[in-house]
Amino acid sequence: MLATLSSLVDKIRSAIQLWTLLLTLLPLLLLADYLKHKRPKNYPPGPRRLPFVGNLFQFDLVVSYLHLGIQPFVKKYGNLISLDFGNISSVIITGLPLIKEVCTDMEQNFLKRPRIPSREHVFKDNGIVFSSGQTWKEQRRFALTILKNFGLGKKSLEQRIQEEAQHLVKVIEEEKGQPFDPHFRINNAVSNIICSITFGERFEYEDSQFQELMKLIDATLCSAASVTLVLYNAFPSIFKYLPGPHQTDFRNWEKLKMIVGSIIDSHRKDWNPDEPRDFIDAFLKEMTKYPDKTTTSFNEENLICSTLDLFLAGTETTSTTLRWALLYMALYPEVQEKVHTEIDGVIGQWRQPSTDDRDSMPYTNAVVHEVQRMGNIIPLSIPREVTADTTLAGFHLPKGKMILINLTALHRDPKEWATPDTFNPEHFLENGHFKMRESFLPFSMGKRACPGEHLARTELFIFFTTLLQKFTFKPPVNEKLSLKIRMGLSLTPVSHRICAVPRL
Ligand code: HEM
């Protein structure tokens, strides 16, 4: 009896001690947080941060992180806004003049990518998209060479895209004008182009492994918007111990790396250094040039990560844009009719569309650009980091801050676009001629801009024109198509069905 009583007293005493400890620690923790995030002199203004969480809970978490915070922050604070996501302090840049300074004039200070904990968990600092310094320079330069030289092989890249477009037409014809979800067919077709560059082969759409891979990628990119992944990035040291969708996400990434790894293994088996078939072969050859592995980024990890980066970046973005394109055609039949008329006049029904036709097809070209403007699939570009204390528009940007470029604001700027929130190809036309617009930057700009721009634009034009040559896209009877967005690593249409009615 006495013993239990004394142990109870002990327990109470230690509980009190724990509380006193926490209570004494709390002001210290608050002070540490305050000092760590104290805004320096001349720092861009922004909504007040709360201790520990920053601005994380002040508005709709995921939505604002990836896209449209509903608050009209720019009106209140101006073109540089500071926002803290938990531990990550960022500054959001709005407006063409400032975007140009960050991406070109002063780009030396903004070429780095920040360390994103979820990315680092899987890739370390390897690959192209999120690497920095020497690794980034080497990996990006190498990827660009491969992308450029690839057209020189047996078959030009353009020819390959034309052939793939015919495969796509064939599987869509099989739907016989009935409602179907175009998502994975378009993904397969687009992915096959980058597959042929990275893996040296295309896959049949029915190939079950290919379908598994496409589903895995879709799930992975979609879970990038999960709340716990955003929280993991804000508080990695806590959330790494907690269960949740972010753990599934990490497992998916490991699976993707393993799939790429096994493709690399089978390349090694029949590798001929004198006849590189694809990116992987060329990379294997590059690795042999550096016996000392410590001075180069051409190693096993980068082989996997750069291949995966190219494969993912080359699949998701372009196919999402094409899905937006078909959706806009179904919703704007008068625009679609003008595209049909132009195709019939310039190409006819039997010849394959090619990029040589682009100059004689200003309307179709304008439509593709307008789809990219409205689709706006990477709304905050990919984050950068300040590498040296910098003054921008009179504000002080300390080294280490994350920089986000608000492409949505640029693509929807009422001062730049006649009807900013409405699909309107006239934005890119003047007296019947195509007119490029300065405020159109879906691929960003400068040394870190999208290296796949040329490939993407070729694919978009040929796939889109070939599909419109053969089909009229319509909403299914009694189903309403919407422009609602599904959040993910990029902004995609919500899952929907569409009818592709053969034109002949
Ligand atoms: C419509 C299609 C596409 C869009 C809208 C798009 C957009 C972008 C944007 C906004 C960036 C960030 C640039 C920056 O930080 O300034 C980027 C980077 C990148 N894109 Fe694309 N992209 C597309 C297609 C492609 C394709 C087809 C490839 C494959 C070759 C690709 C590969 C990459 C890579 C590797 C990076 C990272 C570059 C670096 O960090 O240096 N993209 N893209």
Ligand SMILES: *[C@@H]1O[C@H](CO)[C@@H](O)[C@H](O)[C@H]1NC(C)=O
């Ligand atoms: C980006 O700009 C859009 C349009 O002006 C705005 O609604 C949105 O809140 C901005 N996004 C962020 C993260 O500041």
